[in-house]
Structures are given as structure tokens and as C-alpha cells.
Amino acid sequence: MSGTLKKLFKDNFSIYILFQALGWGFIVLVNIFFAITFAKYNSRFVSRLFVFVFLGLLWTSIMRQVIHKRRILAKSLKMQLIEFFCITMIFGALCGYCESVFTDYFDLKSSAEKNLTRSSIIISDIFYSFIYLFIWNCIYFIYHYVEKSRRQTTDNMKLEAIVKELELKSIQAELKVIKSHINPHFIFNSLNSIRALIDENPPRARKAVTELSNILRSSMLAEKTEVVPLEKEINIVKDYLELEHIRFEDRLQISYCLDENTLDRPVPPMLVQTLVENAIKHGISKSIKGGQIKITSTIVDGFHMIIIQNTGELDKFPPNEGFGLVSTESRLKLLFGNKAKFSLRQIDNSVEAMVLIPMEVVKESVGYHLN
DSSP states (O other), X not given: OOHHHHHHHHHHHHHHHHHHHHHHHHHHHHHHHHHHHTTOOSHHHHHHHHHHHHHHHHHHHHHHHHHHHTTGGGSOHHHHHHXXXXXXXXXXXXXXXXXXXXXXXXXXXXXXXXXSOHHHHHHHHHHHHHHHHHHHHHHHHHHHHHXXXXXXXXXXXXXXXXXXXXXXXXHHHHHHHXXXXXXXXXXXXXXXXXXXXXXXXXXXXXXXXXXXXXXXXXXXXXXXXXXXXXXXXXXXXXXXXXXXXXXXXXGEEEEEEEOGGGTTSEEOTTHHHHHHHHHHHHTGGGXXXXXXXXXXXXXXXXXXXXXXXXXXXXXXXXXXXXXXXXXXXXXXXXXXXXXXXXXXXXXXXEEEXXXXXXXXXXXXXXXXXXX
């Protein structure tokens, strides 16, 4: 038996001894109280009470061993109730019969019992023993049932915590995959654009290098935090779009509609970045005339609503390249549960990606959490 099992057995046995002492001690006190109240307290009463308590302790201890040996507590509730009633009947009969034999042998009968037949006394002792053991078993089974439910609840909470941790690791892994799929192409295009600017427009080239540096820094730090303020995310998105504007020039039109009250709201890092990148990749880059990207952030009906609109058609999004969108839904669900929502739809000649984050998210000095 391992050390943990020994400790558990020892703790359970200590609780059992405590309950036995309290339970039978209470019965002794109650009987003594009524005996004194009705002037029946004498040596015969004390001896009879001692026999009753001794037999009660003996038979309940044996009964407990039978319960453990038959593993009754591990069976279904229906089988527990059936066996609970059966062992109560059996041990009630044994305890009552033994008490009758002891009282008869040591002449501990009360004056009222001496006028009764032996069979009547045995039946009476068995009946009262059954009542006491029935109460004992009720307390015993209820205690273990409640304890088992408590352990199951604790285990479920631990399991949920483990699942959430695994989901978080999975999302972080997905985030790394997203970056590995998108960033190399973006960096390559950006470096080509910067190289072209070095001779034509050195100040703009220096600014582009700073913008690329900001994006790379944000990309490396993204997996270390669950959420960031929207303003920080938008700054990275602006750097990204400025670099893309060098490549697309007049083919890319950008507009922002940001409610100032939403700038400190928490969002998953690279959430807006991923959606904007999808808009560029599947919308703007596929059109000869280019198009417009509009980023909106506002508060509607208790939700922080973020909308990314881009010129294009939804049916041109390749179904096997929607990994970033799937990850967006997974990350929102992990952080905010079913309260957060994500949708992608066609509106006239534009594709709209909309994110709804519940407003119960509150800010602390060290980060964010849900109420």
C-alpha cells in the first residue's frame, strides 16, 4: 500500500473513531438524562446501558468491515440501498439477540421486562437495535455519499482546469503556426519594399524598418499574454497596413472608426492582425483594382464590437486556408466562453468579419480577467 493510501486510510479511520465516540457518547448522555429525570438511574441501568453501547460499538465496527469487504459504497445507488437495508436487518437481529442474551444472563432486566415472555423481549431488543443501526447506517452512507460527491466535484474542477490549460497550449501552438505561415511571406514582401525605398525615399525606408521591427516584436511577445489593450493591437495593425500600403500603393485604402472608450478594452493578441491579414490576402490582393479595409470598434448592447471590412467576395476565400479564422473562434471561446461571438459574412461587395466580446471583462493592474 502506498504512502498516500495509508494516509487516506488513517485519516478516514480517525474520522470514523471520532464519529463513533460522538454518536454513542450522545446516546449515553441522553439515556442518563432521562434516567435521572424519571428516577431510574441505578447500577442495573448503568450495566444495561454499558452492554447496549458495547454491543453497538462491536456490531457497527463489524458491519463497517462487511461494507468495505463487499465494496458496497462502490456499487450503484440502487444496489447500495438494497444491501444497506439487508445488512441493517441482519446486524439489527444479531445485536438485539445478543443484548437479550446478555441481559438475561446477568439479570439486567427491568421490572417491566420481567413480566414479558422471552420471545417478546428478544423481539423488542431486535426492534430497537434495528432502529439504532438504521440511523447509524443512514449517517454512514450519507456521509460517504456527500464525501464522494465532493471528491467528484473537486476532480471535475481539476479536470476542467487541465483541459483549459491544454486548450490554451493548443491555441498557443496554433498561434505559432499562424505566425510561421504568414510572417515569412510578409517579411519577404516588406524587405523588398524597404529595399526599393532606400534609394527613392530614405526617410520612409527608415520608418518602414521601425514599423517592421514593431510588428516582429509584437509577434514574439504575443504568446506570452492572453489579452492586450485594443490600442496596442491597433498600433501594430497600423504598422502592418503602412507596410502593405508601400506594396499596394493606391490599390489599398484604409479607414478607421474607433470609439475612444474601446481603446483600453482587452482583446487576444494578434486577433485583429490575423483578420486584417486575411482581408489583405483573400480580398485586396486578389483584385486588380484593390479595395478598401475599414476597421471599426464600438460598444453595442453590452458587447465590444470589432468589425473588419474589406472589398471582396466571401466565396473566394479558400476553404482549406481558413486556419486563422478557426483559431480566432477557438481563442475567443477559450478566453470568454460562449459569450464571445465571431461571424464572417458578405455585405454587398464587401466581406465583414465581426467579433463580439462581452463587456464583463475588467482591467486590473496586472492584466485582465472576467467578472
